[in-house]
Amino acid sequence: MISTDPEDESMLTDSGMSNEFWSMEFDGSCSSFGSGVRVVLIPPHGKVIPSYFKLEFQNMNNTAEYEDLLLGLAEARRLQIKNLKVRGDAELIVKQVRGLFAVKNERLRHYRNRVWDEIEAFDVFSIEAVPREFKSKDDSLVVSTALLVPHPDFTTDTYRVELIYRPSVPNNSES
Template sequence: MISTDPQDEIMLMDASKSNELCSMEFDWSCSSSGLGVGVVLIPPHGKVIPYSFKLEFQNTNNTVEYEALLLGLAEEKRLQIKMLEVGGDAELIVKQVRGLFVDKNERLRHYRNHVWDEIEAFDAFSIEAIPREFNSKADSLAVSVALLVPHPDFTTDTYRVELVYRPSVPNNYESW
């Protein structure tokens, strides 16, 4: 997670209390250094709040997209956001979460079901596929953490990466 100015998170919490709609974008990246996840939380007023995660366990393209979504949802829940619109360039994941695609893969079904469980915490929730070029903030965070290179928009005293050692879906890694 990139640590942020506490005032930014306070503004986001204030938005949650007034039932204002917040947005979230998510993405992932892979490099020889590993997997990175970027999430940006966008309050109705104030600055974008960025989060970065380095995944230290085996993943596939689709499961890492689900991890990005779930890690972002966990941050939104931690901040007590109640109304959320989500965008990501992972069209398959978005369509599975919306129930438009059938999940033939058991592991992806577990992830989708976990997302469904998580979104029950929100009073209003929507998720849409967005073009890759409109997901550049989350993508740049994911690339930065995957390459283990500090993000250029943040100083070294505010930049922190959270390492994640286990999947968000318990026991969903045993059949690799």
């Protein structure tokens, strides 16, 4: 279920599930140099889990953002996270997922529908947009990922880039 208010925790079940939320931040970028995406999962307690992906197929900025969101949701499901607050700087994507904006582009509609399918695995899910001006360092990390050039902040024990060769939504890449 999608919460329109990221602070609304009233949807928690009484089935003994922890009411602690994980957070996820996603950021994608597409340029003539390539596409890179970054997901950060933040547990209620413990170490932050960053993931970096280079998209090795044709796409546009909005599809890169959707790919990023889907890769993060897949990782959250793999970790069996049940309560998730998502933040990203892709306001269009966030508003489409929340159902506030219509999705006119068929390709993006396929992505949005896939996201809706994925979030059914969560007991509580919220998503919000964060202003881009607060993400300048994150953007440089994503560009470094797209170029496969290490960023000065990366260390060998914390930085790994996974190459993704196919879109999350089959037959949905740019031609």
